Amino acid sequence: MIEVEALTKRYGSTTAVDGLTFTARPGTVTGFLGPNGAGKSTTMRMVVGLERPTSGSATVAGQRYADLPAPLHAVGVMLDTRSVHPGRTAYKHLLAMAQTHGIGKARVREVIAQTGLEPAAHRRAGTFSLGMGQRLGIAGALLGDPATLILDEPVNGLDPDGVLWIRRLVRDLAAEGRTVLLSSHLMHELALCADRVVIIGRGRLLADATVQEIVARSERAGTVRVRTTEPEALARELLAAGAQVAPQDGGALQVRGVSVDDVGTAAGRCGATVLELGSESGSLEEAYLQLTGDAVEYRAAGTQGGAR
Amino acid sequence: MSATSTTLGTARAAAATRPGPTFARLMTAEWTKLTSLRSPWWVAGVTVAVAALITYLSAQASSGDPGFQPLDSLPSGLILAQVGPLVLGVLAGAGEFRTGAFRTTFTLAPRRWPVLAAQALSLTAFALATAVLATAACVVGLMPAVASRDITVDLTAGDTPGVLLGMVLLLVGLALFGFAVGVLLRRTVPAMLTALFLVLILPIVLMMASEPMVGGADTASLSSPDQVEQVGVLGTLVVASPGGAAQLMTTPASFGPMPGSPDLGPVGGGLVFGAWILVLLVAAAVRLRTRDVR
Numbered sequence A: 001m002i003e004v005e006a007l008t009k010r011y012g013s014t015t016a017v018d019g020l021t022f023t024a025r026p027g028t029v030t031g032f033l034g035p036n037g038a039g040k041s042t043t044m045r046m047v048v049g050l051e052r053p054t055s056g057s058a059t060v061a062g063q064r065y066a067d068l069p070a071p072l073h074a075v076g077v078m079l080d081t082r083s084v085h086p087g088r089t090a091y092k093h094l095l096a097m098a099q100t101h102g103i104g105k106a107r108v109r110e111v112i113a114q115t116g117l118e119p120a121a122h123r124r125a126g127t128f129s130l131g132m133g134q135r136l137g138i139a140g141a142l143l144g145d146p147a148t149l150i151l152d153e154p155v156n157g158l159d160p161d162g163v164l165w166i167r168r169l170v171r172d173l174a175a176e177g178r179t180v181l182l183s184s185h186l187m188h189e190l191a192l193c194a195d196r197v198v199i200i201g202r203g204r205l206l207a208d209a210t211v212q213e214i215v216a217r218s219e220r221a222g223t224v225r226v227r228t229t230e231p232e233a234l235a236r237e238l239l240a241a242g243a244q245v246a247p248q249d250g251g252a253l254q255v256r257g258v259s260v261d262d263v264g265t266a267a268g269r270c271g272a273t274v275l276e277l278g279s280e281s282g283s284l285e286e287a288y289l290q291l292t293g294d295a296v297e298y299r300a301a302g303t304q305g306g307a308r
Numbered sequence B: 001m002s003a004t005s006t007t008l009g010t011a012r013a014a015a016a017t018r019p020g021p022t023f024a025r026l027m028t029a030e031w032t033k034l035t036s037l038r039s040p041w042w043v044a045g046v047t048v049a050v051a052a053l054i055t056y057l058s059a060q061a062s063s064g065d066p067g068f069q070p071l072d073s074l075p076s077g078l079i080l081a082q083v084g085p086l087v088l089g090v091l092a093g094a095g096e097f098r099t100g101a102f103r104t105t106f107t108l109a110p111r112r113w114p115v116l117a118a119q120a121l122s123l124t125a126f127a128l129a130t131a132v133l134a135t136a137a138c139v140v141g142l143m144p145a146v147a148s149r150d151i152t153v154d155l156t157a158g159d160t161p162g163v164l165l166g167m168v169l170l171l172v173g174l175a176l177f178g179f180a181v182g183v184l185l186r187r188t189v190p191a192m193l194t195a196l197f198l199v200l201i202l203p204i205v206l207m208m209a210s211e212p213m214v215g216g217a218d219t220a221s222l223s224s225p226d227q228v229e230q231v232g233v234l235g236t237l238v239v240a241s242p243g244g245a246a247q248l249m250t251t252p253a254s255f256g257p258m259p260g261s262p263d264l265g266p267v268g269g270g271l272v273f274g275a276w277i278l279v280l281l282v283a284a285a286v287r288l289r290t291r292d293v294r
Helices: A040-047 A090-099 A105-114 A130-142 A160-175 A187-193 A211-216 A231-240 A260-270 A284-292 B003-014 B023-035 B039-062 B070-081 B083-099 B102-108 B113-149 B160-185 B188-209 B219-223 B225-229 B233-240 B242-248 B265-290
Strands: A002-011 A014-024 A029-033 A055-060 A075-078 A148-152 A179-184 A196-201 A204-210 A223-228 A244-247 A252-256 A274-280
Touching: A002 A040, A014 A040, A014 A055, A014 A179, A014 A196, A014 A204, A029 A040, A029 A160, A029 A187, A040 A055, A040 A148, A040 A179, A075 A130, A090 A105, A090 A130, A090 B023, A090 B102, A105 A130, A130 A148, A130 A160, A148 A160, A160 A179, A160 A187, A179 A187, A187 A284, A196 A211, A196 A284, A204 A211, A204 A284, A211 A284, A223 A231, A223 A260, A231 A244, A231 A252, A231 A260, A260 A274, B023 B039, B023 B113, B039 B070, B039 B083, B039 B113, B070 B083, B070 B113, B070 B160, B083 B102, B083 B113, B083 B160, B083 B188, B113 B160, B113 B265, B160 B188, B160 B242, B160 B265, B188 B233, B188 B242, B233 B242, B233 B265, B242 B265
Parallel strands: A029 A179, A029 A196, A075 A148, A148 A179
Antiparallel strands: A002 A014, A002 A055, A196 A204, A223 A252, A223 A274, A244 A252
């Protein structure tokens, strides 16, 4: 269980995290989502005690991280692939981690096998690809068999095999009753493995809901798309029936407030030939872009209008 | 991945007591970390080799003198070899921060300062072994010159045991000094330059500045003995600087003080240098404890 309450971090005049409150519960995968620079990593660093909050609190299993008697057994942490000395082999890195908590070599070999690192175990971490580095980070997080896992962008740099592996791993870990907090800037990635999604932008909470709830918030969700030979006539007919109509390219209309059946019937009434008709479900990606649209800190100048 | 749940389940049951990072465990881990890198071994090897080589060359050069005293050449090998432990210390201290490995280290031991103590102790052990070997290498380096002149040397007589001990402690101290500067500054290059400046360059600058000629004294007063004996501010600064104090550790007590400096002797020099190390380590610990690590 991770509880973050009114967490705030300021560096001089910039506010990296601004009054953030959310809870990651046992048995669920909580996705932590936001554009680059939104404050995800800063929040995670505060949760594990590397940085001190300006105000607010973050606790793991009801305790401040710094007060945990055995952090490695309580929380598995993977913050950044650059948390390993590049001159040390994967095995020695994990062994030194294990030794701080009196964990034996057998367990080190176990997590190496579990993360598929055997062929690279005795290579220096500096020679690793991004994907191998991620596996090493995850091996370190699993080492203490913790009830809570905090993984910062674990999918970054993994090949398709690795991505599937991670999804299954976090699902399995949550199914065992563990708390998993998983950050990403890729919405669709979290849609596939997270139960709940906490979305932040510019350090503030934008949404904290289940994946389905967030999809439902998409502007497109619940609308009907229809393409016809007589868009104007159909639009008049639909407006008369109390629908909201937005004309789109190629004679298509986006209709809100009526069902697919209603649109089909209306087309029949005004004699418009329907070329295409269907309800739209919206996507997580869209909902995410709408939520974070105003909160993106870095954006290419040219895409400013087009991205909306 | 059906094995995942079972292995995790068994491990969880086995680790029922789940004790945390005790100091002994941190020591074990830090020793593993230090010795699993290649650079400490390289630096140690080069230090020992350079100590032997420079002592050999220095003894050979002075063996032609009629009053050749082989044991006077003993600490000469350290003039260059002392850079080794300094580099070792800086790399050990700043390396964690340079590479980001500190994130792993301090999430495992969030109280942080016990890690610093464990790192300092592991480094001390490693540096002590290196220092003993380097000092032995200096003795070995002396032997060809000794043999060529048919002189016998007695390492147990006079100032020699003190000098040998001073050499070992100097090298260990330099490693700790470099370590403290490395942890404090957290970046390898600035830490390396700072440590080298404080230990090697600053004493020379102060010594040159304390020369009476530079101070504008007239030549007549130079010849008067009491002028030479006088302890000056700059002369005091020389032996109070970390490098100046450290060099006293290998200067035999019977040599007396440097002109214009208070007579600290090898023990006094060692204490001043030790105090510098302690102050820097405490400063590093305070910074580590009170500031964020990013």
